[in-house]
Amino acid sequence: MKSLEDYLSMVGPADTGVIDSVQKRLDSQTKPLGSLGRLESLCRQMAAVQGTADPVFDKKVIFTLAGDHGVVSEGVSAYPQSVTGQMVLNFVNRGAGVNVLAAHAGCKVVVVDMGVAQDLDCEGLINKKVDYGTKNFTVGPAMTREQAEKSIVSGIGLALDYEFDILGTGDMGIGNTTPSAAVACVIMGSDARDVTGRGTGIDDDTLSKKVDVIKRGIILNRPDPADPVDVLAKVGGFEIGGIAGLIIGAAIKKRLAVVDGFISTAGAIVARGLNKYIDDYFIVSHLSAEKGHDIFTEWLGKEPVLDLGMRLGEGTGAALAIEIIDAAMHLYYDMATFDGAGVEKKSL
Amino acid sequence: MKSLEDYLSMVGPADTGVIDSVQKRLDSQTKPLGSLGRLESLCRQMAAVQGTADPVFDKKVIFTLAGDHGVVSEGVSAYPQSVTGQMVLNFVNRGAGVNVLAAHAGCKVVVVDMGVAQDLDCEGLINKKVDYGTKNFTVGPAMTREQAEKSIVSGIGLALDYEFDILGTGDMGIGNTTPSAAVACVIMGSDARDVTGRGTGIDDDTLSKKVDVIKRGIILNRPDPADPVDVLAKVGGFEIGGIAGLIIGAAIKKRLAVVDGFISTAGAIVARGLNKYIDDYFIVSHLSAEKGHDIFTEWLGKEPVLDLGMRLGEGTGAALAIEIIDAAMHLYYDMATFDGAGVEKKSL
Numbered sequence: 269m270k271s272l273e274d275y276l277s278m279v280g281p282a283d284t285g286v287i288d289s290v291q292k293r294l295d296s297q298t299k300p301l302g303s304l305g306r307l308e309s310l311c312r313q314m315a316a317v318q319g320t321a322d323p324v325f326d327k328k329v330i331f332t333l334a335g336d337h338g339v340v341s342e343g344v345s346a347y348p349q350s351v352t353g354q355m356v357l358n359f360v361n362r363g364a365g366v367n368v369l370a371a372h373a374g375c376k377v378v379v380v381d382m383g384v385a386q387d388l389d390c391e392g393l394i395n396k397k398v399d400y401g402t403k404n405f406t407v408g409p410a411m412t413r414e415q416a417e418k419s420i421v422s423g424i425g426l427a428l429d430y431e432f433d434i435l436g437t438g439d440m441g442i443g444n445t446t447p448s449a450a451v452a453c454v455i456m457g458s459d460a461r462d463v464t465g466r467g468t469g470i471d472d473d474t475l476s477k478k479v480d481v482i483k484r485g486i487i488l489n490r491p492d493p494a495d496p497v498d499v500l501a502k503v504g505g506f507e508i509g510g511i512a513g514l515i516i517g518a519a520i521k522k523r524l525a526v527v528d529g530f531i532s533t534a535g536a537i538v539a540r541g542l543n544k545y546i547d548d549y550f551i552v553s554h555l556s557a558e559k560g561h562d563i564f565t566e567w568l569g570k571e572p573v574l575d576l577g578m579r580l581g582e583g584t585g586a587a588l589a590i591e592i593i594d595a596a597m598h599l600y601y602d603m604a605t606f607d608g609a610g611v612e613k614k615s616l
Numbered sequence: 617m618k619s620l621e622d623y624l625s626m627v628g629p630a631d632t633g634v635i636d637s638v639q640k641r642l643d644s645q646t647k648p649l650g651s652l653g654r655l656e657s658l659c660r661q662m663a664a665v666q667g668t669a670d671p672v673f674d675k676k677v678i679f680t681l682a683g684d685h686g687v688v689s690e691g692v693s694a695y696p697q698s699v700t701g702q703m704v705l706n707f708v709n710r711g712a713g714v715n716v717l718a719a720h721a722g723c724k725v726v727v728v729d730m731g732v733a734q735d736l737d738c739e740g741l742i743n744k745k746v747d748y749g750t751k752n753f754t755v756g757p758a759m760t761r762e763q764a765e766k767s768i769v770s771g772i773g774l775a776l777d778y779e780f781d782i783l784g785t786g787d788m789g790i791g792n793t794t795p796s797a798a799v800a801c802v803i804m805g806s807d808a809r810d811v812t813g814r815g816t817g818i819d820d821d822t823l824s825k826k827v828d829v830i831k832r833g834i835i836l837n838r839p840d841p842a843d844p845v846d847v848l849a850k851v852g853g854f855e856i857g858g859i860a861g862l863i864i865g866a867a868i869k870k871r872l873a874v875v876d877g878f879i880s881t882a883g884a885i886v887a888r889g890l891n892k893y894i895d896d897y898f899i900v901s902h903l904s905a906e907k908g909h910d911i912f913t914e915w916l917g918k919e920p921v922l923d924l925g926m927r928l929g930e931g932t933g934a935a936l937a938i939e940i941i942d943a944a945m946h947l948y949y950d951m952a953t954f955d956g957a958g959v960e961k962k963s964l
Binding site (some may be wrong): 297298299300301302303304305306307340346347348350351354355358359361363364365368369371372373467468469477550557571574575576577578579584587588591592594595598599602603604608610611612613614 | 645646648649650651652653654655665694695696698699701703705706709711712713716717719721723791815817818905914922923924925926927928929932935939940942943946947950951952956957958959961962963
């Protein structure tokens with residue numbers, strides 16, 4: 269079995285050499301140069317990622333990764349921990365937001381138990397359980413280094429096992445904005461206060477407690493900002509590691525990863541910390557309404573495709589962005605050219 | 617035949633009384649309260665517009681209205697005027713950007729000649745030609761007041777004649793960012809320089825000329841800012857009037873109008889100037905990359921759904937936003953409830 273190091277060595281830069289011919293095709297189409305804006309840059313990135321001016325975009329899969337968090341015993345979430353498992357059943361029964369939006373976007377949803385705190389035995393759930401939830405990181409590390417590596421390698425394995433042309437990431441885990449904020453603020457070197465928000469809807473007192481919990485976790489565990497696996501182990505979560513792995517796996521397969529919101533972007537920050545080429549292979553689907561997500565995306569240098577005030581997670585933002593990418597690719601392949609349609613070009 | 621005044625008297629406010637029950641349904645679904653952000657507000661507006669908590673959203677039509685502009689003889693556009701007619705053929709042959717994006721969004725495209733400067737005889741084109749292009753507004757009014765009213769009433773007629781649950785607006789007309797900027801800056805009372813951009817891609821010198829052309833047209837014709845029909849007649853265009861009419865027609869039918877970009881928003885500014893209730897019945901689909909569109913949308917108090925750096929017109933932004941609205945409505949109807957899915961509610 270390959271190690272995380274083995275996998276990381278398989279990721280190289282995207283093929284920017286194809287971009288000129290992509291742009292040439294876009295410029296031959298019946299529209300003013302560049303007038304499709306972000307849709308054109310999405311076409312260029314799809315092509316560079318796949319290393320061809322004729323990228324494929326038929327098969328789309330959203331992976332919704334679930335995990336539980338020992339830190340919820342500190343009272344950082346508005347919902348009881350049991351909701352993680354209940355929502356997993358909701359995903360498998362196709363009743364959740366991500367199911368509706370994924371169906372709308374023509375995406376398959378793969379639901380994965382990365383570390384839910386209970387046994388879940390239901391058809392259609394993929395079992396990659398690393399442990400029954402993480403430990404409370406205010407009293408010790410959230411997981412062992414081995415578990416952190418296992419969560420990432422499991423995510424890579426998921427990406428390698430499933431066929432897809434575009435991958436979307438998603439998460440479920442009561443309390444998981446807390447480890448996401450913790451992981452990101454350590455790696456980015458920012459103040460916990462600036463990247464800690466209300467999650468599913470906590471009040472002011474709980475928010476203060478949440479910031480304090482993150483600060484105490486970081487002071488106690490001393491994660492090394494230069495070592496993303498250490499950070500993930502000390503203050504992270506299994507689904508965050510899994511999402512980092514999905515993005516790495518997509519890069520290995522030369523396919524675009526569409527990163528969902530706050531939790532998924534924390535995963536992307538881990539992945540990029542492990543290999544700088546990862547940068548070429550993912551986009552951020554939307555700007556979450558969760559405080560701090562703008563700081564995450566600016567740090568990554570990624571402009572989110574959408575900004576709809578959403579903060580649901582699950583892969584809901586990824587599903588909507590995949591719909592936009594699909595539309596962009598249809599334009600790329602289906603629009604008429606100036607010559608073909610007999611339309612005159614720019615005269616000034 | 618009804619007059620514009622008759623039609624305007626048929627528009628009343630949307631039914632905000634249904635919003636509570638819409639929100640109640642949204643709040644019963646398996647997600648944190650309000651976590652679908654703009655998607656939830658789109659559901660509320662769809663319901664208020666239709667006056668029912670069970671709005672329909674099956675039939676979607678984008679109207680792409682074409683017209684020519686005498687002011688192009690001043691050299692304000694990068695493309696020759698003949699391109700308007702050529703693009704109309706491209707629309708009818710389903711090769712243009714709007715055709716691809718409308719198909720992706722499940723929308724029908726209705727192509728209308730509102731005033732192209734040549735005879736166009738092709739199957740599938742709706743003829744509402746007011747005249748063979750407007751006059752050059754730097755030497756006199758663009759059209760007569762009767763023509764301005766006719767263009768608006770024709771747009772209303774289109775909306776009344778076609779069946780739809782959601783209407784999208786679109787435009788085609790070489791040179792039409794010039795009258796759009798002129799119309800909007802008169803009604804908004806802004807400086808022409810602030811709302812005049814590069815359209816299909818003009819250089820600095822042409823841009824200076826374009827600003828000067830707009831200023832001269834306004835000084836010469838003295839349009840009355842309080843009388844949108846006068847403004848449309850003096851410095852507007854037939855497709856801009858038609859788009860204003862489409863929005864009014866949608867309001868009469870209690871259906872949502874999804875306004876495209878720069879030109880369509882100028883049409884919305886005319887429509888709202890004619891009847892304040894119009895406000896309830898439209899959204900702005902996207903923030904155009906064309907300079908000044910942000911000023912248009914702020915003046916209207918409308919937050920665009922998308923911001924993708926697009927500046928193609930035709931209804932392309934409307935098509936993408938309709939796709940988002942369709943996704944929102946699917947969430948509204950198809951997501952599981954807490955009770956139905958056996959998921960516990962918020963505990964804090």
